[in-house]
Structures are given as structure tokens and as C-alpha cells.
Amino acid sequence: MRLLYSYRVSPVPSSGVSKEASAAAGDESKPHDCFGKDTIANAAAKVGPAVVNIAIPQDFFGITSGKSIGSGTIINKDGTILTAAHVVVDFLGTRGSSKGKIEVTLQDGRTFEGKVINADLHSDVAILKINSETPLPEAKFGSSSRLRPGDWVIAMGCPLSLQNTVTAGIVSCVDRKSSDLGFSGMPREYLQTDCAINMGNSGGPLVNMDGEIIGVNIMKVAAADGLSFSVPIDSVCKILEHFKKSGRVIRPWLGLKMLDLNEMIIAQLKKQDPSFPNVNKGILVPMVTPRSPGERAGFFPGDVVIEFDGRPVERLKEVIEVLGDKVGVPIKVLVKRAGDKLVTLTVIPEEANLDV
Known part of the structure; x- marks a missing residue:
């Protein structure tokens, strides 16, 4: 789906702490360090007016039988709504023309017809649009990179058709891998929380104590x-x-499986194979996909990536950041091999063909 439209993406703001306060209390200091009886309620009140309920009539052989419920958040006063792709998957490509209408209800009770603007099934992110004669309430983005296990968070949405529901909990893990959850395909990372999430919460916001969106709720473990x-x-x-x-x-594709290295893993690998490269950090390539850009570039299993596109790298996240959307662009990669041999390779990423 390739559509032309415009909307504003809010930049990821700073924590809101003054330079003076940061200098006095350190980078981890936040305005909500003093947790009070109104902290959660105040944070929820900031985002609440922008949280919407999404209802889609379910038709079976022309007969309407109930509604599929989801949630979302208005991220621009023009009516741009952030939600989960699986909430509106039936409308991808149909533009809502053949399966009823998407009904969007605000916290104040107003109802609008929504239109799917764009969606990505792999990441489970979608954008809807509603039209209003007056500016709509909007929520602000926070930063998920600042989260730590144990931080308080709020989940908001419409679980089991119960509108305007707020639940609270803590961050359990800040980088839960998709492979940990049994998902195949390209790697993804999720925020894991112990907030109560149920059917209907999908697409709703995960909120920090500053009243900023720091995630989009998409799933829970059913059992x-x-x-x-x-x-x-x-x-x-x-x-x-x-x-x-x-x-x-x-999404660029290299055809390389890559794993972050640390001192403990390196020590274990050197014990198993004394010829393993002498490195303190880097990214291990344990597998190279046949006939992939990585194989054509000359990668071998056991290579350790230490520079990517001229930039020293220590974690896979850094490689993904450098890759961006570079498809068909030659990238120089410096790897270290057994015997401490340094080799410079040139890889040309292809666009990933995802089966989602």
C-alpha cells in the first residue's frame, strides 16, 4: 500500500528535567521521582482525552454480528490516530469500502468514521484518520529508550468493550526479543509489562508517569x-x-544472523575454539544465508563485525540504525576472523521479502 498524505510525527522529547536539576540529581532524575497518590491519575488525565475506542462491525454473509474492538491514540490535532495494524487488518487495501465502517469514539462520546491511512503488519503499527471541524486532543510521545525494568507505566484503552479503562503496572523487560516469544522472521523487540491487557486494549497507548506515550499495546500471553x-x-x-x-x-536484508558479544560469551567461545578472534566486543555472525547479499559479499560463519559503514559497532541495534532504509547501497564492513585476520567486505543490502 503506497499512499500520499501528511501528518506530523512528534519528535522524541527530552525528559523535561531542567539542566540544573539534571546536574544536581544525575541523568536518571525525573519529575515523578516522588511518587504520590495522584501520580498515576495525573498521568492518565494528560493522555485520556486523546485515547479512542475503535469498533469495526463484523459481517458474516451480509449479516452484522457484533463488533471487533480495539483502541488508539490521537497523535495530531488533525485527527491522525496511532493504533495496531491487526485491529484494522481487514481494511488494508479495501479503504473500508466492502466491510462496513470503522467507528472511532472519543472519551467525550463523539463518534467519527475512521479511514486506514497506512499500516505495517510486521511491526503491527497502523495510522487511521478521522475528520473533525474542530482541533482534537492529542497525546505527546516520550522516549522508550529511557525506560528501565521497574519503571511505573499505565495501559489505556477499551478492554472487552469497557471504554476509558486505565490499568497500571511496571516495566518487566525493556527489550524482550521476538524470538523469546516464538516469532520467526526478522527480529523485533518489545516492552514487557505486567499491566492488565485484554482483548480491546490492542492499539492503545502505554504511558509513562509524565503522561507521554512510550509504547503501543499489542498483545498478552493468553495463558x-x-x-x-x-x-x-x-x-x-x-x-x-x-x-x-x-x-x-x-527493511534492508543482509542474510546474516548476528549476535551481540560480551566478555563472558567471548571467553566461552575462545575456550571452545582457541582460534576464535581476539576481540573485546563486536557482533558475531554465526550463520550466513545461502545466495544472500551477505554470502555474495564474502561473509563466513564465525566472522566478528567490528565496523559497519565506517562506524565502530558493538551491538546489533547499532547496525540496524546504520542500515536504516539503505537498499542497493554498498556498505563497507570490517570483520575479524580466526587468526585475527582483518578483512574489509562490501555488502549491498536487498529489500526484505517478509511473509507476514
Whole structure:
């Protein structure tokens, strides 16, 4: 789906702490360090007016039978709404013309017809649009990179058709891998929380104590309590930038499996194979996909990436950041091999063909 439209992507703001306060209390200091009886309520009140309920009539052989419920957040006063792609998956490509209408209800009770603007099933992020004669309430983006396990967060939305519901909990893990959850394909990371998330919360915001969106709630473990997952807002911002720039998300593919190294892993690998490269950090390539850009570039299993596109790298996140949407662009990679041999390779990424 390639659509032309415009909307504003809010920049990821700073924590809001003054320079003086930061100098006195350190970078981790936040205005809500003093947790009071109104802290959660005040944070929820900031975002609440922008949280919407999304209802889609379910038709079976022309007969309407109930509604599929989801949630979302208005991120621009013009009616741009952030939600989960799986909430509106039936409307992708149909523009809402053949399966009824998307009904969007605000906290104040007003109802609008929504239109799917863009969506990415792989990341489970979508954009809707409603039209209003007056400016609408909007929520602000925070930063998910500043989160720590144990930070308080709020989940808002419409679980089980119960509108304007607020639940609270803590961040359980800031970088839960998709592979940990049994998902195949390209790697993704989620925020794990113990907030109560149920059917209907999908697409709703995960909020910090400053009243900022720091994630989009998308799923829970059905057979457990307190195992809920959200797409980090920093990842969402990158998706939205792709939407604006290309109308879709462009993901470069190298055909390399890559793993972060640390001193403990390196010591273990050297014990198993004394010829393992002498490195203190880097990114291990344990597998190279046949006939992939990585194989054509000359990568071998066991290579350790130490520079990518001229930039020293220590973590896979840094490689992904450098890659961006570079498809068909030659990239120089410096790797270290057994025997401490340094080799410079040139890899040309291809666009990933995702089966989602």
C-alpha cells in the first residue's frame, strides 16, 4: 500500500528535567521521582482525552454480528490516530469500502468514521484518520529508550468493550526479543509489562508517569497474567518516518544472523575454539544465508563485525540504525576472523521479502 498524505510525527522529547536539576540529581532524575497518590491519575488525565475506542462491525454473509474492538491514540490535532495494524487488518487495501465502517469514539462520546491511512503488519503499527471541524486532543510521545525494568507505566484503552479503562503496572523487560516469544522472521523487540491487557486494549497507548506515550499495546500471553507486550515508541517513530518518506516500511536484508558479544560469551567461545578472534566486543555472525547479499559479499560463519559503514559497532541495534532504509547501497564492513585476520567486505543490502 503506497499512499500520499501528511501528518506530523512528534519528535522524541527530552525528559523535561531542567539542566540544573539534571546536574544536581544525575541523568536518571525525573519529575515523578516522588511518587504520590495522584501520580498515576495525573498521568492518565494528560493522555485520556486523546485515547479512542475503535469498533469495526463484523459481517458474516451480509449479516452484522457484533463488533471487533480495539483502541488508539490521537497523535495530531488533525485527527491522525496511532493504533495496531491487526485491529484494522481487514481494511488494508479495501479503504473500508466492502466491510462496513470503522467507528472511532472519543472519551467525550463523539463518534467519527475512521479511514486506514497506512499500516505495517510486521511491526503491527497502523495510522487511521478521522475528520473533525474542530482541533482534537492529542497525546505527546516520550522516549522508550529511557525506560528501565521497574519503571511505573499505565495501559489505556477499551478492554472487552469497557471504554476509558486505565490499568497500571511496571516495566518487566525493556527489550524482550521476538524470538523469546516464538516469532520467526526478522527480529523485533518489545516492552514487557505486567499491566492488565485484554482483548480491546490492542492499539492503545502505554504511558509513562509524565503522561507521554512510550509504547503501543499489542498483545498478552493468553495463558498467563502479567505478561503483556507493547511496541516501543522509539520503534514506532521510525515506522512513521518510513510511512511519510516512502508510504511503506523499507527493511534492508543482509542474510546474516548476528549476535551481540560480551566478555563472558567471548571467553566461552575462545575456550571452545582457541582460534576464535581476539576481540573485546563486536557482533558475531554465526550463520550466513545461502545466495544472500551477505554470502555474495564474502561473509563466513564465525566472522566478528567490528565496523559497519565506517562506524565502530558493538551491538546489533547499532547496525540496524546504520542500515536504516539503505537498499542497493554498498556498505563497507570490517570483520575479524580466526587468526585475527582483518578483512574489509562490501555488502549491498536487498529489500526484505517478509511473509507476514
